[in-house]
Every structure is written in structure tokens, then in C-alpha cells.
Amino acid sequence: MRMFLTEEQEMLQRSVRKFFENEVPTDLVRELQKPESSGHSEDLWKKMANAGWLSVSIPEKYGGAGGTLFDLGLIYEEAGRVLLPTTFYSTMFASFLINEIGTEEQKSTYLSKIAAGEIVSTIAYQEPQSFHNYACYTTVARKYKDRFYLTGQKCFVANAHLANPMIVLARTEDEIGREGLSAFLVSPQAKGVSIKPHQTFGKDRQSIVEFAEVELGRENVLGETENAVAGFHIALLKATALQTMEMVGGMKKVIQMTVDYVSTRKQFGVPIGSFQAVQHHMANMAIYRDGSELLAYQAVTLLSNGEKAEREITIAKAYASEAYKNISVMAHQLWGGMGYATESDLYLWSNRAKATELSFGTRDFHLKNLARFLEETYLTGA
């Protein structure tokens, strides 16, 4: 057991933190959240590419740095600290799927483009009536000769308006009628694609995307048809684990800002940070933060080492969901009016805390996973 960062990891963390502190001030975050903005900064994206932050865990043969998933996790944590635009997360998520199921040529093409900061991507998988159960997907791609015709509706697609390619999960049938899930690389400009933005309280860019008989060819299939499930499941696990790293970064930032606030804000002639009630609240926040950090680091470390780590990932998300949200709620309590006016930045993290609680499975979803594990696997020697 060695639960501290290595010197190399600390160096990486320091340089990423410094980069983000310089390049992602809250003014930029606010700017990108305005409705007229796309939510993405090309300038920042290029800088991130040049600094190597987009290519950390992409294999060297595709133009990446060949680092570990944990290294990428450290970047996620720093990103969460500064509220980095979500194009980073959706593009990385897409890169995991490409890496899992793409052909060698597709990996070479798309992963190198991602590493170089040339494209933004995303995965369109959730549907209005289906968040976790692929059997309920109604988006299908009918095959006719060598063409596919994609029809259906996906929702909560992050950055759909910017992604090219958008990776769409749809049900297909092979020649003898066996059904399976396939992943298609779709351009948002393709005929039959229409994108309508959601209106989210956190102001991050998610859309409903409708596909009306979008014509696609063999070259649009990511990997093999009827073969996306296993690879998608792994990509989803990675994205979930890494999101908990992002959440930990956000938690740390909120706690730091709140420590600063309660140490300087005075009432009754003393800093409010000297009141016992305030200290107890802050201690509770610290417990949530540290628990989340250890769980996130554990999950990502095991994934990094090639383990599936499903148990660890589900525990991390179940806990972090509650932790980040509660930290933000308690921060508002301690900041009072000063943190509630929108001139203050606190609410930006509160929004993100709630949004990340809901995405990649709520606490209840993950507790149900664990319940199954407790019933079937736990203490059975399996």
C-alpha cells in the first residue's frame, strides 16, 4: 500500500495546476457559459494540445505520450478544480471507445487527431427513456446492401454541436438477424441529423440529437458491427472513474475557497472560522473530500493497472456523488449571502457538483450495482 503520489506524479500535477491557473480563470468559465458562446475555447484547446494534456494516455504509436490512465486522472482532477469546459471530458470519453473497438486505421486516424487537438468528440448513447439499459435503446441503423440508415433520438449528448465525429450507439442486425449494438462515426452536418440544445441549470452544453434516416457507409462503423457493448462498457467505466477525479478536484477547490472565506470573514469581532459549528461543518467537508480522493485514486489506479475495477469504480461514484454535492451545499451555508450573489463564483462549482452527481449514474444507481454484488459475489470467494 503506498497511497501517495510519486515524485513524477507530483511534478505532473504541479505543472498542470499552474497551466490551468493561468489559462482557465473564472472569467473565462463565465464567458463560456453565456448562451451565445459555444462553451468551448479553441485557443485553450490548442494550448492544451501543445502542452500535451490531451494526449497523456493515448498510446505513443498514435501520437500520444503513452502515459497511464492515472496520469490522465491527475489532469481530470486539476480540470475539476478550475471548471474546465466539458469538451475535454466528452472527447476523452470518445477516445476510450475508439481505443477499445476501433480498427487499427481508425485508432491511428482519430486518436492522433485528438492528441493533436484537431477534433472535439462525444458519444451519443443515452435516450429519453433509457439511461443505463441498452436493451431499451430505440435508435437503430437499418442495413441495406452496403449502406446503413440511422434513425432515432439521443439525448444529453455533451457538446454535440461541436463534435466531429459524434459516436452514436445504435442497434443493428447482422445477415442472419442477430441483433447487437454498433457504434457509428457521424458528422453533425450529415443529412438527417438535427441538434437541439438542452437547457441545463449548470449551463454545460448538452443536446438532443435526432437522426432521420441518416445514410452511413461501412467506413462510418467504429470497429465491427454488433460488437460495441463490451468496449463501450469499458469506456464507460473509465469515464466514470475519471469523472470522480474531476469531482475531487472541484471538492478541493470549494473547500480551499471556503477555508479562505471563513478565515477572513469576521462577525462578533472574530473570524467566523473560529466558531465551533463552522469548524465542524468544515471537518465534515474534509472527511467527504478525503474519502472521495482515496476512492477515486484507488479506482483509477486499478484501471491504470489493467484491472476492471468495477467494484471500486461504483463505490467511488456512489460516494463522490454525495460528497461533492454536500460540500457545495455546506459551502453555501458557510458563505451565506456573500456566496449567494452571482458576483461570487461559488455557485459555478455548486452547479457542477449537482451535474456530476447526476451523470454516469446517481448514487442510487451505483448502490444498486453494489447490492447485486453483495448478493451474488461478496464473501463467496469469487
Next chain:
Amino acid sequence: MHFKLTSEQLKWQKEVRDFLKEVVTPELLKEVEEHEDKEPGPLEKEYKRKIAEKGWMGISWPKEYGGLEKSAVEQFIFIEELRYAGAPHPFGAGVSIVAPAIFKFGTEENKRDWIPPIIRGEIDFALGYSEPNAGTDLASLQTRAVLDGDEWVINGQKIWNTFGHRVSHQWAAVRTDPQAPKHKGISIIIIPNNAPGVTLVKQKTWGNHTTNEVFFENVRVPKNHLIGEVNQGWKILVSALDSERIAMGSSAQIRRVFDDLVKYCRHTVIDGELLIRKPEVRMRLAELYVDLEVALLFGYRGANLIDVGRDASAEASMMKVFATELMTKVADYGMQITEMYGQLNKNDEFAPLQGRLEHLYRLAPFHRFGGGTNEIQRNIIAQRGLGLPR
């Protein structure tokens, strides 16, 4: 013990409910929302006029002041019906806080000057209490009032002035004796918002409601704008805070969100199953239902205690803590139950409950620290309720 409303009270409840069904139209609600950061629009003014016409501005006021002299329980029923219906507040602090304070502490001249226009709905008030350096430590407020001949001259700054931009007057707590110990040098003076030297600057909040900073620069008001006696303001303020806390114990707004959430769960399928059938959703809804019952009874208890003339400070604090934290809980659970849909706001056609879950979530923090932070309330529960030492 009686845990049911009497037939009189039920009749009153029905009267209020039927009236609100008629006057609370979608057009009214839309106008109120659009005018949130401005003065009330014509439909809202008409709505207030109708309520004033029914004599409902002063439901629990003494008859001699034009009130209906109804009990606190009946006042509570009225507030609960308003909140459940999502009806706009018909009055600001004028009816709920200022008038009761003037009945209790005002001079005869104060009563003659201020009560009639309040009950006619002609004037309304914002509470000018908090300052940038005086929040929980309200007694250290600095806004200064100096008597100059027949006028008070006021200088200073207030903050978190809720509804300031929608009302005609400030009910301002000011320092009239800087030499005295801080609680003993405070007075309440009424200041018109349109007096020269008064400037309001709007502040937008996370919960979307507008509040204000109020600047006073050599503002002059007549001497008789002082309420009660000079330097007696603290006890007026404290008793006024008690009335505010009772109102903050109403849980009907939260109950309404819960009821609509249950309906949503009955009809929404996610991942192949109606939400209401999922065990984890059922457990969360049942948990909220229990808490809502407690909140309801706390509310009625508070009103009951006032009616029988018993001290209600610990109970009021308990009610406030419970209801405001339940607000977060209902919104939080609701957003989790609806999963990805929970993050949609009212501008999205797929938003559950027209975006009321996420809106309630953002409103809740304000209620938890406003009106006396829940930490202070817990101190009161411990000290006044349990007799623990200060």
C-alpha cells in the same frame, strides 16, 4: 389533542383555496416571473387589490386596525394555501412584519400614519437590516441616523434587501447612539425609497431572485418616521424576527413540489420501468413523505403556540431549520430520482415539473442562511429549548 382542522378552519381553507383557483391565472404567474426584478405589473397589482378588497391583508390583525382578527392557525392556513398554489406573495414585509411591530411597539402617531396605507396595499416595505459587515452579528450594524432639528439624517449601507426594488419604503434598523452598548443604540426608522440620497443597486443571486444593496447618503426623513422610542429598536427587531421565522416554517411550497414529483414518477418510464415502481425511488419518496408530515405538524404547532400565548422561540427555530433543510432534501432527491432530467431548467420542454426541482435546489440555500442562519437557530433550540448554557 386535536390533529384535524375544525369545520370553521376547513371552511376558511376552502374559501382561500377557491379564491386562489380563480385569481391565480397562468397570465398572472407569467407576469410575476417577468417582473421579478422590476416593480409589480398590472396583473399583479390587480391581484393584490382583490386580496386587499377581501380584507386579507391583515388576516390576524386586530379589528380596530382593519384586520380580521383571525387566529395564527388561520393565518398559517392562508400562507400554506398561497404557497401550495404557487400564488405570488400578495404583500412584502409591510403586512407580515412591519404592521405587527407597529401594533406592539409603535406610538399612536406611528399607528395612525402607517397602518391604514399598509392595509390598503398602498405602501409596502423591505427590511433594511443586514449590512456588508453585519449579517449574523446584526447588532454591530453601522448605518447612522442623527437628529438634525425636525429630521433624521441617515448615512450608511444595507445589503440583501429582498424586494427592495419592488416596494415603497425601507423598515431600517439604524444606529442612533454610537456610545451605547451595541444592542442599546439601535432604532427603527422608516425611510421612503424615493427620498433623495437613497440608491438601490440590484444584485442577482444563484436562486434567480433579485436582491439589493441600498445606499443612504445624507437622506433626510421627518422625525416622526421613528418607530416607538429611540434606541429601543433592538427589541422591535427581535420580535419582528420571530414573525419572520414562523412564515419560514411553512412547508406547503415544498409539499407541492413533492406532490408533483410523485405524479411525475407515476407516469415516467426510464430504463424500462416506471419510476414509481423502482424500489430506490419508492424509498426516497416515502422518506420525504415522512419528513413533510413532520414539517406540517411543526408549522401548525408554531401557530398553535402563538394562539395560546405561549413562548414559541425554540419551536419556531426548530420549524425553520427543519423546513428549510427539507427544501434542499426534496429538491436534491427529486433531481436524483429524475436522473439526467433533473438538471433541466424551465426553458427546456423536457424539464420535470417545469424545472421546479432545480429551481428549488438553488433557492434552498437562501432559506437556510436567511432569516437567521440555521446554526444560530440550532443555538436557540439548544439554549431556549433544552436549557443548555450560552
